[in-house]
Amino acid sequence: MKKLVPFLCLLFILSSGFAHPLPPDSEIPEWMTQYRADYGALNRLYNIWGTEEYTQRMTGLVDQYLAKLEELDYDALSLDAKIDYQLFRRQLREAALNLQQDALELEEAKSLFPFGEEIYQLVSEQRRGAQPQPKAVAARVNDLNKAISASIKSVQKGDTLDAKVARPAARHIDDMREALEKYYQFYDDYDPLFSWWMKQPYSETDELLKQYESLLKKKNRVESNQRRDQSGIVGNPIGDAEIRRRLIYEMIPYSPEELIQIAEMEFAWCDREMLKASRELGYGEEWHDALEHVKETYVEPGKQPEVIKRLYDESVAFIKENNLITVPELCEETWRMNMMSEERQRVNPFFTGGEVISISYPTSEMTHEEKMMSMRGNNPHFSRATVHHELIPGHGLQMFMNQRYKPYRRTWNGFWGEGWALYWERLLWDQGFPESPEDRIGMLFWRMHRCARIIFSLKYHMGEWTPQECIDFLVERVGHERANAEGEVRRSFTGGYDPLYQLAYMIGGLQFESLKEALVDSGKMSFREFHDRILKENQMPVELVRAILMEDAPEKDFVTKWRFYDLKKRP
Structure with a gap:
């Protein structure tokens, strides 16, 4: 009985609430x-x-x-x-x-849609299935159409609109149109009188809202100015101040100017390595000629899936032989391929991946020039880096692990997501994965591409470059096929990506590389331990990954401070 007393006392303390509460982890x-x-x-x-x-x-x-x-x-x-x-x-x-x-x-x-309240009211009435009076609703919608028409005429007569006004107005009107469509579909045919009264007025409303949204986009001052750019690509440059704010949010304690400096330093390393490979192939200092030689190694139509499978097998065998990371059997079993449509290739001329690798290769509808540029731009040596970037150990393995470990943290972070895949391109280079000068040129092409992304995306968003200047930069500095460069720039500025997305590849990769130097190169962790642990923590800014692995808890109100790249010494 005496032995039970301490235990019973502890139970009493815990149950009575006097004990210090356990951390609510x-x-x-x-x-x-x-x-x-x-x-x-x-x-x-x-x-x-x-x-x-x-x-x-x-x-x-x-x-x-x-x-x-x-x-x-x-x-x-x-x-x-x-x-x-x-x-x-x-x-x-x-x-x-x-x-x-x-x-x-x-x-x-708000002044651009004075009719908004009427639409809000109609939509809110439908949410709980209110029974409409069809004749009265038709009259309301008829008046609504007059108001929308008046707004259209007013905007048509006026000058261009500031993007800060035109862009949110267009988005808001698009949402109004979609909400009204759901409103109409809810009652249409289920209430015969509603259909009889509302078919024509609603059809007119839908068409007017489409016209108005299109007009607001045309009147957007930024878009109107960008139409003078021969590329025809219309984006939304966010400006210097917003770039700096977003960098702090992403825990990147560098200015845009410093990031461009990092890109230029990494570019210089790529240039030196590209020249080495060019000399090995007999092209001397003319590395663009060596790049052309590599582009001509493309495979004929129908053969690209075989190339992807071979490169996948080689990369997975390599990481297993070198004990670099754990590859779950189910992850290996469940990945698969599909072919990218012609339409999607115009925005994304290269592979995308995850559980499914989407292969960018010509379709019969493309012109001869488009077909050749697609095949040349996705040749086997270029693809040597993209396959393991998109599948294992890149995005395919990332997504597999994200779904299984701490999934509540799974909100997209480009520096973690794309940075991880780019880090593996760099690591496999260091570990000797490229087997020939052609392989090295293919992998260097992509590394140069990621350097270029930092430069052109920042200069565009700071208002220094046009989309056409970005395209020309990719063609001249990196060696892109022009159609592929156009697709890359179109994707960057009109594909719905975060403005920092393109620079996240290289910068996130450098963050992981710096962390690897501190923990793996120092002997504190093995490659496998290091990589497995990162994936099991799920997505977050890499500075917080560092806090976990180094067991250095952040203060409650900490601000980003990790300077992971030495601007004086590297590369």
């Missing part, structure tokens, strides 16, 4: 999962972006979860929980800022 992952579900549910309900009810409800949701975090005793949290805290708070603060900025932008654009 499980709460934050649950909140992160709940927030994602809550956000999705509200976004589907309040389906017109930027309305007052949308902004208020979403802001309330963000504030609710920020308050939960603020109630925690940060110092009492474990290292893992502190990382979750930092990730979640970062996500919520960015969401709050975006909501605030969106609301301000839309407020400035």
